[in-house]
Amino acid sequence: MKTAAEIRDEIESLSAIPTLPTVLTDVLKLIDREDVSVNQIGDFISEDQALSARVLKMVNSPIYGFPGRISSINQALMLIGLGVLKGMLTGVAIFDVMQKTMVGLWEHSIGAAAAARIIAQKAGIKEVEEASVAGLIHDLGKVALGVCYPAEFGQCVERARAEQKYIFDLERDIMGVSHAEAGSWLARKWNFPRQLVEAVAYHHKPRLAKEAKKLAATVHLADALIKMTGFGFGGDPFVHPVDEEAWALLGLSDDDVKDILLELEDSISGTVLSF
Amino acid sequence: MKLARPVENESGIALYGAGMELTPAIIERLKAMGTEAVFIEGAIEYRFPKKADYLAVVETAFSKTGGKAINANLRKIMKAHVEAIYGSR
Numbered sequence: 001m002k003t004a005a006e007i008r009d010e011i012e013s014l015s016a017i018p019t020l021p022t023v024l025t026d027v028l029k030l031i032d033r034e035d036v037s038v039n040q041i042g043d044f045i046s047e048d049q050a051l052s053a054r055v056l057k058m059v060n061s062p063i064y065g066f067p068g069r070i071s072s073i074n075q076a077l078m079l080i081g082l083g084v085l086k087g088m089l090t091g092v093a094i095f096d097v098m099q100k101t102m103v104g105l106w107e108h109s110i111g112a113a114a115a116a117r118i119i120a121q122k123a124g125i126k127e128v129e130e131a132s133v134a135g136l137i138h139d140l141g142k143v144a145l146g147v148c149y150p151a152e153f154g155q156c157v158e159r160a161r162a163e164q165k166y167i168f169d170l171e172r173d174i175m176g177v178s179h180a181e182a183g184s185w186l187a188r189k190w191n192f193p194r195q196l197v198e199a200v201a202y203h204h205k206p207r208l209a210k211e212a213k214k215l216a217a218t219v220h221l222a223d224a225l226i227k228m229t230g231f232g233f234g235g236d237p238f239v240h241p242v243d244e245e246a247w248a249l250l251g252l253s254d255d256d257v258k259d260i261l262l263e264l265e266d267s268i269s270g271t272v273l274s275f
Numbered sequence: 276m277k278l279a280r281p282v283e284n285e286s287g288i289a290l291y292g293a294g295m296e297l298t299p300a301i302i303e304r305l306k307a308m309g310t311e312a313v314f315i316e317g318a319i320e321y322r323f324p325k326k327a328d329y330l331a332v333v334e335t336a337f338s339k340t341g342g343k344a345i346n347a348n349l350r351k352i353m354k355a356h357v358e359a360i361y362g363s364r
Contacts, residue, residue, distance in 0.1 A: 166339070228353045230324065230332035239336045242345045254352055261356045 004177050011144050011182050012189045023048045024093040031086050032191055038082065042074035045089075054092045055085075080129045083193035087133035090190070094143055101146035102157060104233025109136050111231040114267040115222035118260045123250040125214060127195075134199035134215055135222045137192075139234055141183025141200070142167075149175060160236045167235030168204055180204050206246040217246035225260065231268050282313055326361040333357060 002010075027045055030036050046052050052073050059076045070076050077085055091109065098106040116135030120128040145153045156170040163170075171178045184201030192200075198212035199219045206216035224239045226232065252260075277296055281289040282305065290308075291301065297313070305313065324332065333353050340346035 224349070228333060228336050228349065230329065230336070237332070237335050238339045239346065239349075241340045241343045242349065244345060247345050254348070257349065257352050258356060261353065262360075265360070 001176060004181075007148070007175065007177050007182070008185050010148050011185050014144060014147065014186060014189075023051055024089060027051075027089060028086060028190065031082050038077050039074060041082065042072075042077045046073045051089075051093075055089065058088065058092050083196070084127075084129045084133050086190075087130075087137050087192060087196050090140070090192075091133065091136035094140070097143055097147065101143050101153075102233065102235060105139060105142060105235075107232030108226060108234040109139055109232070111226035111229070111264075111268055112136070112138055112219065112222045115225045115260070115264050116218050118263045118267070119218050119221055119225075119250065119252070122252060122256045122260055123214070123218065125218065127215075130193075130195060131215060131218050131222075134196055134203075134219045137183070137187070137196070138200055138203045138219045138223060139179060139183065140186055141179030141181065142235065144182045144186050145171065145175065145177075145179055157235060164238075165236065166238055166240065168240070178204070204240060206243050206249075213246075214249055217243070217249045220246050221250060221252075225264065229261075229264065229268070278313060280313070282310060284308075326357065329357050329361075330354065 027041065030041055030044055045055065055073060055076065056070060059070050059080070070079065080088070091113070098109065113132045113135035117128050117132040120131035125131060142153070145156075152175050153171075156167055156174055159165065159170050159174075160167040168178050168180070180201055180203060184197050187197045187200050195212040195215050198209045199215045202209040202212075202216040203219040203223055206213060206220040209216035220240075220243060223234070224242055227234065227237065227239045230237070278291055278293050281293050282291040283289050291305075295301070333350065336353075337346060337350040340350075
């Protein structure tokens with residue numbers, strides 16, 4: 001078995017997920033450059049009709065909380081900021097590879113994005129778009145492990161099904177690292193905002209987060225709630241025990257949770273067009 | 276662009292059915308009626324399971340959380356939620 005350090009090296013050497021379109025790799029590089037303005041980035045994305053259509057479709061869906069209001073990439077950039085856009089672009093662009101990694105993983109991810117946004121609103125978190133993106137990419141590590149170690153990750157998926165276990169535990173047993181660690185390595189390597197890196201790293205253990213405890217707590221609960229609904233598939237159907245500290249940090253009442261569940265079902269069962 | 280859910284008036288009577296194509300004329304009529312938003316068919320395809328299947332999903336989801344108080348409470352809320360949504364459909 002490879003050591004965690006060797007696995008980390010291999011995952012960090014993924015300059016891009018293999019099937020990512022070149023335009024996305026170029027955009028991600030552009031976002032990291034300090035001499036390029038937000039408008040220039042917006043214009044560059046707008047030149048690729050397929051990518052901008054996907055981003056606008058996503059940003060206008062209830063998952064991101066601006067249903068039907070954003071008509072241009074530049075407008076999206078003004079509202080969500082570059083850091084969040086970077087996460088969103090990655091989430092949108094890994095759609096295809098997510099579908100190949102695990103049937104239902106994309107649905108699980110967009111469901112978690114919607115849940116995270118609604119939880120963040122209820123918990124009084126200002127950066128709701130950041131919460132959505134954190135939910136969208138929280139399982140980035142499953143894609144990384146699936147791409148770098150298809151045989152071992154496939155074994156995790158198969159054993160999780162056959163033995164009715166958490167895939168998180170099997171990843172650690174079989175590969176010595178979890179998708180949370182793998183995802184955070186990749187997110188850090190790709191210069192994602194630190195808050196997003198922490199949310200990915202600690203979505204199973206939010207109390208370990210240092211700077212983004214509330215965001216990690218939000219994704220932790222979003223992951224649980226979306227599993228409760230059975231929407232999508234993240235490798236196993238089991239809710240993890242919800243962390244008491246994370247729960248207390250969010251300060252949600254039973255009525256809040258009831259409201260969140262109702263709104264979540266509206267989000268995942270249809271797209272709202274606001275007039 | 277099609278309606279994902281019917282648009283009803285205040286008495287609950289469906290004015291436009293699910294699947295109806297949203298033409299500019301219909302959108303104008305909806306606006307004139309004071310409708311603020313409608314559900315449209317989107318990229319996400321989701322069909323609600325049957326009630327018994329949904330409750331089984333909930334049971335499976337919580338089958339590994341033991342007696343932890345927060346999870347027990349979430350399970351209770353979720354089951355009540357499922358009962359409520361099927362009661363209203």
